[in-house]
Amino acid sequence: MKKLKLKKHSILPGFGLSLGFTTFYISLLILLPLSMIFINTASMSWQDFWTTVTEPRVMASYRLSFGASFAAASINVVFGVLIAWVLVRYSFPGKRLIDGLVDLPFALPTAVAGIALTTLYAETGWVGQFLPFRVAFTPLGITIALTFIGLPFVVRMVQPVLQSFEKETEEVSAILGATRLQTFRKVILPEIFPAALTGFALAFARALGEYGSVVFIAGNMPMRTEITPLLILTKLEQYDYAGATAIAAVMLVISFVLLLLINGLQWWTNKRIAH
Amino acid sequence: MAGQIPLQLGAKKTKSQSVTEPPWVRRVLISAALLFLALFLVLPLTAIFIKAFEQGIDVYTASITHPDALSAIKLTLLVVVLTVPLNALFGVAAAWAITKFDFRGKSILVTLIDLPFAISPIIAGLVFVLLFGSTGLFGDFLFEHNIQIIFAVPGIVLATLFVTFPFVARELIPLMQAQGSAEEEASLTLGANGWKTFMRVTLPNIKWGLLYGIILCNARAIGEFGAVSVVSGHIRGLTNTMPLHIEILYNEYQFSAAFAVASLMSILAIVTLILKNIIEWKAAQREQQEDVV
Numbered sequence: 414m415k416k417l418k419l420k421k422h423s424i425l426p427g428f429g430l431s432l433g434f435t436t437f438y439i440s441l442l443i444l445l446p447l448s449m450i451f452i453n454t455a456s457m458s459w460q461d462f463w464t465t466v467t468e469p470r471v472m473a474s475y476r477l478s479f480g481a482s483f484a485a486a487s488i489n490v491v492f493g494v495l496i497a498w499v500l501v502r503y504s505f506p507g508k509r510l511i512d513g514l515v516d517l518p519f520a521l522p523t524a525v526a527g528i529a530l531t532t533l534y535a536e537t538g539w540v541g542q543f544l545p546f547r548v549a550f551t552p553l554g555i556t557i558a559l560t561f562i563g564l565p566f567v568v569r570m571v572q573p574v575l576q577s578f579e580k581e582t583e584e585v586s587a588i589l590g591a592t593r594l595q596t597f598r599k600v601i602l603p604e605i606f607p608a609a610l611t612g613f614a615l616a617f618a619r620a621l622g623e624y625g626s627v628v629f630i631a632g633n634m635p636m637r638t639e640i641t642p643l644l645i646l647t648k649l650e651q652y653d654y655a656g657a658t659a660i661a662a663v664m665l666v667i668s669f670v671l672l673l674l675i676n677g678l679q680w681w682t683n684k685r686i687a688h
Numbered sequence: 689m690a691g692q693i694p695l696q697l698g699a700k701k702t703k704s705q706s707v708t709e710p711p712w713v714r715r716v717l718i719s720a721a722l723l724f725l726a727l728f729l730v731l732p733l734t735a736i737f738i739k740a741f742e743q744g745i746d747v748y749t750a751s752i753t754h755p756d757a758l759s760a761i762k763l764t765l766l767v768v769v770l771t772v773p774l775n776a777l778f779g780v781a782a783a784w785a786i787t788k789f790d791f792r793g794k795s796i797l798v799t800l801i802d803l804p805f806a807i808s809p810i811i812a813g814l815v816f817v818l819l820f821g822s823t824g825l826f827g828d829f830l831f832e833h834n835i836q837i838i839f840a841v842p843g844i845v846l847a848t849l850f851v852t853f854p855f856v857a858r859e860l861i862p863l864m865q866a867q868g869s870a871e872e873e874a875s876l877t878l879g880a881n882g883w884k885t886f887m888r889v890t891l892p893n894i895k896w897g898l899l900y901g902i903i904l905c906n907a908r909a910i911g912e913f914g915a916v917s918v919v920s921g922h923i924r925g926l927t928n929t930m931p932l933h934i935e936i937l938y939n940e941y942q943f944s945a946a947f948a949v950a951s952l953m954s955i956l957a958i959v960t961l962i963l964k965n966i967i968e969w970k971a972a973q974r975e976q977q978e979d980v981v
Contacts (some may be wrong), residue, residue, distance in 0.1 A: 421790040425872055426882035427723055431785035438778050442849055446815035447803075449825065453818055486940025492724045499721040503714055512721070513965045517729050519904070520957035520964075524931040525950040528938050529732040531945075532739060539735065540727075561728055583707045593709060622808025624914035625931070629938065642810040645920060649814060654823060661811045673808040676799060 447665070454662040457655055474641040476513075481552055481640070482620035485559035489616045490609055493567025501575040515569070518562050523625025530558050533630040544667075550632030555640065558626040563616030570612035570682070574605050605687050607623040611678040618671040622664070734880045738952050739947035749935075753950035759925045760933035760949070763841070767929060768909045775901050779856025784890075787864035788872070798861070804853050812850045813918025816843055824837045839921030843927065847915035852908045859901035860894060867893055896971045900964065911953060 420428065422505040431446045442617045454462060465471070499505075500512050518526065534557060535547040540624060541548055548554045578601070632638045639647075648657035709717070712799060743746055753878060786794060804812065820837035830837060830900050837843045871893070875885040891898075913931040920927045928936065930953055937946035 420792075423869075424787055424845065424876055425869055425888070426876075427784060428789050428791075431781040432789070435782040435785050436779075436798070439797075442846075443800065443803055446819055447807075449815050449818040450811070468707070492721070495717060496721045496725065499718050499780065503718055507720050507778070510872060511725060513961055514725065514729055514959055520907045520911075521733075522913060522931050522950075522953050522957070524913040524934050525736065525911070525953050525957075526732060528934065528946060528950060529736050529739075531734060532943070533735055534841065539731070561732070564728060569948065580707055587707060611691040618806050621805075622811070624808065624810050624917075626838065627704065642808045642914065645808075645810050645814060649817065654818070654821075657814060658818065661808075661814055664808055665811060668806040668808070672799065672802060675806075676802075684753045 415469040421649050422429050426682045443633035448659055450665055453654070453658045457659060462659050462662075465656050466544060466663050470639070471641075471644060472640050473636045474644045476486055477531060477555070477638065478621055478641040481555045481559055482617050484556045485563055485620050486554075486613045486617040487561050489563045489567045491611045493564070493612055493616075494605065497568045497575055501572060514552060516565050518564050523562065524629075525624070526561055527558060527626040530554075530561060530626065534630065549630050550634075550638060550642035552638060554632075555627055555638065556629040558630045559620040561662055562623055563620050563625050564611075566616040567609055567612030567621070571605050572616070574682070574685070578604060583599070604685070607678060607682040611675060611682050612677045614671060614678055617669065618675065622668065698886060708722045722928070729947075731806040733954060736947055739943060742947075743944045747944050749946045750940075750949075751945035752952060754945070756925050756928070757933060757949055758956055759946075760928045760930045763844070763928065764910055764930045766843055768906060770845050771852055771909050772902060772906050774849060775852055775905055776856045776898070778853070779858075779905075780894075780898065781902055782857040783860035783864050783894075786861055786888075788869050792802055801854050801857050801861075804851055806959050809851055809912065809914030812915040813847050816850075816919050818848050822844075838919050839923065839929060843919035845914050847919045848909050848912050851912050851915050852905045855905035855908065856898065856901035859897050859904070863897040864890075872969050896967050896974070900971075903960055903963050905969070907957065910956060940956060 416487055457465075464523055464602070496515065500508065500515075531538075531554075533539050534544075534554055536542065536547065536549070538549070546553075548557065555688060582600055583596055585602045587593070591599065622642060624640075624646075627640055631640060641660065645657045645660050645664070648654075648660065695743070701792050708714070782797075783790075785799060817838055820826055820830060820843065822831065822838075824838075839848070871889050874884050875889045880888065911931055912929075915934070916929055917932060917935070920929070920932055922928060922932060922936065924936070930949060934946050934953075937943075937949065
């Protein structure tokens with residue numbers, strides 16, 4: 414329980430040193446640089462700002478970034494829950510290996526993932542040549558790259574919840590006459606829902622800002638396959654600092670909102686687990 | 689909870705069937721999950737190595753021993769050596785302050801630590817251009833004193849510090865929270881000083897978590913692309929890290945060379961995953977031992 418005192422008494426040493434260093438480091442490395450976005454944006458007039466962040470090319474990039482991120486995070490929820498379920502509940506050869514492999518998108522550099530996926534899904538690629546429609550250099554290709562980088566989030570959120578889930582609850586449900594599907598929908602699904610939603614939000618937030626894995630497969634055509642982070646970089650390379658900063662400010666506000674949402678969701682999930 | 693529900697003993701069902709799925713459903717679910725993982729994880733990983741060796745081992749060796757490749761590897765190592773220890777030190781300090789003490793504004797601090805995870809790497813690079821670029825806040829000062837940060841190594845280090853900043857702290861905070869401070873308090877009561885308590889009690893307790901955080905931090909520092917690409921300026925042999933070198937090779941249609949360097953980074957990623965699993969296994973073992981004692 415927090416009291417209104419600045420700090421509760423403790424016999425442990427090092428409070429001033431550790432908190433001082435932490436605050437100093439965060440201020441210098443995170444807060445000062447990030448405040449530049451808002452300071453620079455504040456020097457624009459509201460009219461200029463609004464025109465910059467709502468011009469058609471920018472709007473098209475928001476639609477693409479949000480749409481592809483949403484689609485990718487949704488795919489990840491479905492397959493993330495499925496993978497977590499299979500890993501926790503069933504046994505099959507190679508399970509340990511596959512469990513370890515799930516984190517690959519976190520460990521593999523995004524640029525490496527980007528060129529690998531582009532090569533696979535290009536028209537002449539291993540996968541692309543068998544598909545009747547184009548994948549690389551279309552929004553579909555972007556969605557595939559975003560699905561790859563967001564893959565571990567839902568699995569790693571849902572897995573511990575399933576592991577700590579009491580089998581007795583399912584037994585009771587079955588004894589009371591529910592079918593297996595009913596038990597899943599009415600007993601198991603509500604239990605894993607907060608974790609799956611948190612995983613969705615994490616994957617979505619990550620996808621929204623992702624750059625490395627997307628630039629190669631996107632084709633980067635303005636209005637069609639240009640994601641918002643790339644547009645920021647393009648403006649920067651054309652020395653349009655004001656434009657780049659204004660769009661970055663919009664993205665940053667969205668990131669803050671998502672972060673608060675994720676924190677709230679995580680709190681909800683933890684409460685569920687503790688319960 | 690279950691005890692409060694009156695059990696209908698008449699409605700007998702075999703337990704094993706009521707809490708699992710029929711074999712064919714299990715098989716379908718396992719196959720679907722494996723197919724998805726094969727398509728999204730195994731296939732890209734395999735493609736990297738096959739493409740890397742497509743034009744033979746000689747092209748492969750030539751690609752990874754090319755002077756530009758070697759200087760990219762050296763720069764990446766330099767960035768890692770500079771950023772990982774700093775962020776590890778920060779992670780330990782932040783976790784100590786947050787888990788051992790109660791103070792106001794703690795939840796804000798925890799949220800701030802998460803911030804770099806939520807921010808696009810492009811924005812992480814952009815903020816340093818706004819600070820240190822030629823038209824940035826310190827642009828004139830740096831120009832007068834002939835210091836270059838953007839389009840130079842310091843900028844790359846700063847951008848990498850920014851994006852890899854939460855990893856160690858994020859691993860240590862839940863771990864140290866679960867461990868509590870009873871052991872440290874006992875050590876202090878028995879007369880050890882703060883430093884000794886930290887080295888002899890805290891550090892052995894958190895070493896696996898710390899190592900895990902460092903490994904994740906290291907993997908991201910090696911592979912960071914977006915943030916570094918904004919501040920690097922892409923000067924060959926000077927400010928190209930390994931991921932940037934891959935990008936240049938790929939855009940020049942030197943696919944085999946690009947995948948050769950990519951394969952080196954993939955091996956590092958696989959080693960990271962193996963280490964991660966070993967550490968998790970060790971941590972689980974430790975927990976079991978403590979349960980027995």
